[in-house]
Amino acid sequence: MNWVFDDAQTLLTMTACPHTIHGEQTQLLAGRFPMANLFHYFKNNWWNRADHDWRAWGLNERPQRYAYNIGTWNDPGYWTGWPGNEHGYENFMLYVPDMVLSDARDGGALLVIDNLNEGFYDTKLYQFLHETCYQFDLPPNAICLMTGNELDGRGYDEWCNQQGIRQRMHVIGMPHLMYMQQLNLRNSNMPSWEDHLVAKQLRADVCTFNCLNRMNRNPRELFVIKLIERDLHVDNMVSHNQLAYHAWIHHGVPQTVIDKASAVLPLIVDDADFGNNKAMHINTDIYLRSWATMVNETHAFDESHNLFISEKIWKPVFALSPFMVWGHAGTLDLMHRWGYETWPDLWDESYDTMPDMLRMETLLDNLQALRFVRDKRAWWLQAKERCLHNQQHFMKQDWFNSPYHQQFMAAYNGLNS
Numbered sequence: 001m002n003w004v005f006d007d008a009q010t011l012l013t014m015t016a017c018p019h020t021i022h023g024e025q026t027q028l029l030a031g032r033f034p035m036a037n038l039f040h041y042f043k044n045n046w047w048n049r050a051d052h053d054w055r056a057w058g059l060n061e062r063p064q065r066y067a068y069n070i071g072t073w074n075d076p077g078y079w080t081g082w083p084g085n086e087h088g089y090e091n092f093m094l095y096v097p098d099m100v101l102s103d104a105r106d107g108g109a110l111l112v113i114d115n116l117n118e119g120f121y122d123t124k125l126y127q128f129l130h131e132t133c134y135q136f137d138l139p140p141n142a143i144c145l146m147t148g149n150e151l152d153g154r155g156y157d158e159w160c161n162q163q164g165i166r167q168r169m170h171v172i173g174m175p176h177l178m179y180m181q182q183l184n185l186r187n188s189n190m191p192s193w194e195d196h197l198v199a200k201q202l203r204a205d206v207c208t209f210n211c212l213n214r215m216n217r218n219p220r221e222l223f224v225i226k227l228i229e230r231d232l233h234v235d236n237m238v239s240h241n242q243l244a245y246h247a248w249i250h251h252g253v254p255q256t257v258i259d260k261a262s263a264v265l266p267l268i269v270d271d272a273d274f275g276n277n278k279a280m281h282i283n284t285d286i287y288l289r290s291w292a293t294m295v296n297e298t299h300a301f302d303e304s305h306n307l308f309i310s311e312k313i314w315k316p317v318f319a320l321s322p323f324m325v326w327g328h329a330g331t332l333d334l335m336h337r338w339g340y341e342t343w344p345d346l347w348d349e350s351y352d353t354m355p356d357m358l359r360m361e362t363l364l365d366n367l368q369a370l371r372f373v374r375d376k377r378a379w380w381l382q383a384k385e386r387c388l389h390n391q392q393h394f395m396k397q398d399w400f401n402s403p404y405h406q407q408f409m410a411a412y413n414g415l416n417s
Contacts, residue, residue: 001412002065003042004062008056008061014095017092031073032072033071036069066109072115076124108415110143117148119310120308121306144169144170144412146176148175149173150334152306177314178309178311190395191319209292210290214239214271222248223300224267226360228257270283287320292324298310300328309327309328309331309335322380322383329359340389343386351366
């Protein structure tokens with residue numbers, strides 16, 4: 001696998017962009033184009049694959065076939081430079097070196113747009129990228145768009161069919177944050193079932209569930225408002241900052257409920273600094289002190305062709321906690337297809353196929369029902385084998401042995417040799 005960089009020593013690309021500033025050790029300080037996530041998979045080979053090989057080249061020594069990675073930051077409205085963007089940015093393709101564009105036109109270079117930290121479905125992005133291909137005289141199959149939205153490829157194919165587009169980009173949606181969280185959690189102490197048994201036997205402060213929310217997101221806010229409306233936050237570990245969205249009354253939430261939530265928030269579990277994103281931090285003690293986890297995902301409202309699973313869900317998997325998810329419909333089904341197991345015998349998991357508002361109410365009903373489980377220890381012990389299976393299965397995940405790697409290599413190997 002060959003990768004070409006503007007500077008093969010620092011492994012940086014898109015260095016012509018004036019909006020990107022790197023510090024020591026190439027740390028991104030500001031701007032549009034960090035080092036791409038996918039390249040770290042090859043560079044670091046976290047899975048210690050003996051059959052894995054790669055090489056970095058500079059622009060002046062580039063081979064006949066290679067990938068040029070374009071790491072992105074934030075949503076497409078930020079990094080693309082599409083017309084009318086609020087930042088006044090130019091089209092990102094202007095910062096791809098001319099010689100790389102020439103190679104891409106000739107079928108020798110794959111432009112890898114790495115938006116793996118995010119999960120959006122936006123046909124405006126597809127339209128813009130195809131218009132960019134036309135503007136820069138690029139064949140669409142010279143672009144490989146990688147995102148964290150599992151359904152992006154399906155959505156793109158549907159859009160192309162509707163538009164009558166035959167020449168297509170490679171669009172790959174994959175669970176990047178599963179792999180990254182696995183890597184991160186290898187550095188943490190992995191809880192055992194015995195750790196749970198001891199904690200839940202000796203401690204008097206074990207609560208029914210935990211629900212951790214650091215960064216404000218509209219679906220998270222609504223879910224926490226509903227938790228507070230039912231007093232489900234009482235005697236449970238629920239964290240959330242003050243409300244950031246101030247128009248819930250226009251979405252059918254009574255003012256009295258909004259006022260109640262506003263009076264209760266913020267709720268703090270272990271850290272009052274809500275401005276510090278602790279996506280890659282875990283406090284395992286929270287899971288030892290609770291019988292279950294309520295995962296409040298980044299996205300939860302119904303969206304066409306969008307199924308995004310963030311890093312949040314992998315923490316209870318790692319910590320041996322049975323969980324429910326307020327996320328996109330089909331989240332549990334996708335996890336089952338990945339080989340994980342869940343708990344339809346412990347609560348109603350039909351929520352996974354319901355429309356968003358009904359899905360939310362069913363989850364709240366599930367949490368309400370847990371209050372009335374008298375012998376929570378006996379109830380929780382039923383989850384043991386599946387919790388252990390999920391933890392072990394999670395820690396064995398290997399990107400180089402996944403269909404996502406196969407899709408990427410098919411795009412790369414399809415280049416002219």
